[in-house]
Amino acid sequence: MTDPFDGEEIVASYAQPAEREMEASLRPRQLTEFIGQPRVREQLDLLLKSAQLRQKPPDHILLSGPPGLGKTSLAMIVAAELGVSIRITSGPAIERSGDLAAILTGLEAGEVLFVDEIHRIARPAEELLYSAMEDFRVDVIVGKGPGATAIPLDVEPFTLVGATTRSGLLTSPLRDRFGFVGHMDFYDPDELEIVLHRSAGILGVRLHDDGAAEIAGRSRGTPRIANRLLRRVRDYAEVRAAGSIDRTVARAALRVYEVDELGLDRLDRAVLHALVLSFHGGPVGLSTLAVAVGEQPETVEEVAEPFLVRAGLLTRTPRGRVATPAAWHHLGRVPSAGDGTLDLFGGRP
Numbered sequence: 001m002t003d004p005f006d007g008e009e010i011v012a013s014y015a016q017p018a019e020r021e022m023e024a025s026l027r028p029r030q031l032t033e034f035i036g037q038p039r040v041r042e043q044l045d046l047l048l049k050s051a052q053l054r055q056k057p058p059d060h061i062l063l064s065g066p067p068g069l070g071k072t073s074l075a076m077i078v079a080a081e082l083g084v085s086i087r088i089t090s091g092p093a094i095e096r097s098g099d100l101a102a103i104l105t106g107l108e109a110g111e112v113l114f115v116d117e118i119h120r121i122a123r124p125a126e127e128l129l130y131s132a133m134e135d136f137r138v139d140v141i142v143g144k145g146p147g148a149t150a151i152p153l154d155v156e157p158f159t160l161v162g163a164t165t166r167s168g169l170l171t172s173p174l175r176d177r178f179g180f181v182g183h184m185d186f187y188d189p190d191e192l193e194i195v196l197h198r199s200a201g202i203l204g205v206r207l208h209d210d211g212a213a214e215i216a217g218r219s220r221g222t223p224r225i226a227n228r229l230l231r232r233v234r235d236y237a238e239v240r241a242a243g244s245i246d247r248t249v250a251r252a253a254l255r256v257y258e259v260d261e262l263g264l265d266r267l268d269r270a271v272l273h274a275l276v277l278s279f280h281g282g283p284v285g286l287s288t289l290a291v292a293v294g295e296q297p298e299t300v301e302e303v304a305e306p307f308l309v310r311a312g313l314l315t316r317t318p319r320g321r322v323a324t325p326a327a328w329h330h331l332g333r334v335p336s337a338g339d340g341t342l343d344l345f346g347g348r349p
C-alpha cells in the first residue's frame, strides 16, 4: 500500500540547510521573547542574573529535549543576555581532540561555546572537555607512544552550553560537570499560537486566530515545525487567498501539503505503517523497525518516536515498540484477533 502522504517532508523536525537562514530570522533574541518553557526560562534567568551580579561566567549549561524546541535559540539568548559572543559547533563535527583544543584555546574570556548534539562527541575530545570545563585547562598530547608528552594550555573562563536530544547517552563524568540542566518539553498548542503570531509579524503575513490555531494543532508541539508550516501556508495564501490566513485557508493549504490533522510527517507515518502492517502492531525491536522504514535507528528513536509516544500512538516496552489502538485507528485499521491484519472493510492489506 502506498502512503498517501508520501510527499514533501515539510513537517520533518530537522532543518534543511536552505531553511536555516529563514529560521535564524525567526529566532527569539532575548529571554523575554522566548515563548513557553516557563520553568527552564525562570531557572536560566536566575542563573544568568546571579552570574552577572558576581561578574563571573555562569556555570556550564546542558539543554536536553527533542529537536526544534529552541535549544540553539536559548544558547544564543544566553550569550546575548550576558553580552558576550558565541562560538557554535557540534559533537559530530569535533572528530579529533586537537580540533576541540584549538576551539577551546581560541576562546575569549567569558565567551559562550555552544556544542550541539554533545552526546555524539568523540571520547578523546570529551575527556579533553572535562579539564577545560572544570579547571579551564587542556592537556594537549604531542607525539605518540612512550615519547608522548602532555603540554598544559590555559583556557579563558567560558560557559559551555551543550544541547542534546539524548541526555541518557551522556556519560556521567560529562553530565556531572554541567552546573545546570534544563529539560525542554513539547509546547502546548496555545504557546505555539503565540510563536506563530510572532513569526507571522516578522514575515509580514496576515494570520487570523483560527488560522493560527489550525496550524498550531498540526505542529507536533514543535516551534520549528510551526514556523515551517506557517511558511508553506503563507505560500498558499499568497497565491490563492490574497495573502490572508484563516482556518479555511490553513486547512486547504495543509491538505495540499499532505499534513494530516495530527501533524504526522512521512517518517512518522512510515513508522506507524511498518509497525501496524509489517509487524502486526509489534512488539518489534528498534533496529528492525528502522530497517523496515529505511532509516537509522537513531533517527527513528530521536525524530519520530518522541512525538508518536506523546501522541499516544506508540509505546516502548521491554520487548520492543508496540502500536496502540489509536495508531491502528489513525491508519483506518482494526487489530485482528490472529496474526493477520484486517482493514476496516475486512480485507487483508
Ligand SMILES: Nc1ncnc2c1ncn2[C@@H]1O[C@H](COP(=O)(O)OP(=O)(O)OP(=O)(O)O)[C@@H](O)[C@H]1O
Residues within 6 Å of the ligand: 013, 014, 015, 022, 023, 024, 026, 027, 028, 033, 034, 035, 036, 066, 067, 068, 069, 070, 071, 072, 073, 074, 116, 163, 195, 223, 224, 227
Ligand atoms: N520558544 C520559542 N519561541 C519562538 N520561536 C521559537 C522558540 N523555540 C524555537 N523557536 C523557533 O524554532 C526554530 C528552531 O529552534 P532551535 O533551532 O533553537 O531548536 P533546537 O532545539 O536547537 O533544534 P535542534 O536541536 O534541532 O538544533 C527557531 O528558528 C525559532 O524560530
